[in-house]
Amino acid sequence: MRHDKPAAELAVLYRGPLASCNYDCPYCPFAKRVDPPELLRADRAALERFTGWVAATTDRRLSVLFTPWGEGLTRSWYRDAMVALSHLPHVDRVVIQTNLAARVDWLADADRATAALWTTYHPGQVTRERFLARCARLSELGVRYSVGVVGLPEHLAEARALRAALPGEVYLWVNAADGHHYTAGQEAAWTALDPLFGWSVRPHRSLDRPCHAGETAISVAGDGTVRRCHFRPAPIGNLYDGSWRAALRPRACDAALCDCHIGYVHLKPLGLRDVFAGGLLERIPAAWPVGSRSAR
Numbered sequence: 001m002r003h004d005k006p007a008a009e010l011a012v013l014y015r016g017p018l019a020s021c022n023y024d025c026p027y028c029p030f031a032k033r034v035d036p037p038e039l040l041r042a043d044r045a046a047l048e049r050f051t052g053w054v055a056a057t058t059d060r061r062l063s064v065l066f067t068p069w070g071e072g073l074t075r076s077w078y079r080d081a082m083v084a085l086s087h088l089p090h091v092d093r094v095v096i097q098t099n100l101a102a103r104v105d106w107l108a109d110a111d112r113a114t115a116a117l118w119t120t121y122h123p124g125q126v127t128r129e130r131f132l133a134r135c136a137r138l139s140e141l142g143v144r145y146s147v148g149v150v151g152l153p154e155h156l157a158e159a160r161a162l163r164a165a166l167p168g169e170v171y172l173w174v175n176a177a178d179g180h181h182y183t184a185g186q187e188a189a190w191t192a193l194d195p196l197f198g199w200s201v202r203p204h205r206s207l208d209r210p211c212h213a214g215e216t217a218i219s220v221a222g223d224g225t226v227r228r229c230h231f232r233p234a235p236i237g238n239l240y241d242g243s244w245r246a247a248l249r250p251r252a253c254d255a256a257l258c259d260c261h262i263g264y265v266h267l268k269p270l271g272l273r274d275v276f277a278g279g280l281l282e283r284i285p286a287a288w289p290v291g292s293r294s295a296r
């Protein structure tokens with residue numbers, strides 16, 4: 001009898017040309033712009049090409065995280081991609097980062113064991129009540145989702161109110177604000193909301209340390225250019241000429257620091273793939289709610 005090896009797992013972070021957003025957060029790390037129709041057409045075509053690659057690449061177990069520069073879920077092609085990929089048997093998870101401004105009822109058509117959302121609450125752009133109503137609908141639909149906030153001092157009261165209003169089974173994460181130094185007291189205040197805030201508050205030393213990025217995780221641009229992660233600019237191959245396959249191998253990081261969750265979650269010495277086992281791309285810890293599984 002023939003015993004096939006289990007297919008290798010690959011996490012794919014996809015970011016196409018789309019950069020427009022219906023919100024205008026003052027702390028937005030991305031240059032905001034209005035996307036002209038031709039760019040939107042190009043973004044749609046690139047996404048459809050990518051979903052075709054996912055559908056055809058059946059010799060891997062794939063997990064996909066869409067990380068658009070702007071907001072994807074106000075565009076039909078991202079919603080369609082989420083639904084289509086969720087039904088593929090070799091796709092373990094498909095996730096998108098979203099501000100949750102758009103309605104979420106379309107997720108009723110997705111396989112909710114596979115589709116999940118990484119959502120972020122942006123005080124000042126939406127009321128807490130409106131954001132919570134979207135969360136309630138996701139819970140009703142049985143969709144896995146995390147909720148996050150940027151840990152700016154002016155967000156603390158809103159973040160506390162949000163944590164108090166969210167169901168206990170929903171994980172609330174806090175990202176340290178770029179360039180912001182946290183006193184011990186401030187760090188403790190945010191850690192009371194997100195027990196894992198300590199991973200975000202200081203950048204991680206990564207130079208010469210082994211990282212899954214470029215081995216079992218890759219970053220893909222709209223034209224198929226493959227990089228090991230969103231933070232290292234050197235291409236290592238292309239998705240559409242097959243060169244990505246030969247590029248995957250154990251690698252050490254060549255940057256001094258890694259300070260973004262979607263990067264350092266792959267930095268091997270940190271062990272965060274265990275902490276987020278089963279919820280790596282949607283940012284849900286394995287032991288959440290606290291006490292649901294024995295902590296490591």
Ligand code: SF4
Pocket residue numbers: 021022023024025027028029030069070071099122
């Ligand atoms: S919702 Fe996200 S992408 Fe949109 S402006 Fe705010 S931070 Fe930027």
Ligand code: SF4
Pocket residue numbers: 206211212213228229230231232252253254255257258259262263264266267
């Ligand atoms: S440690 Fe961070 S910057 Fe370095 S390769 Fe891994 S994800 Fe990329």
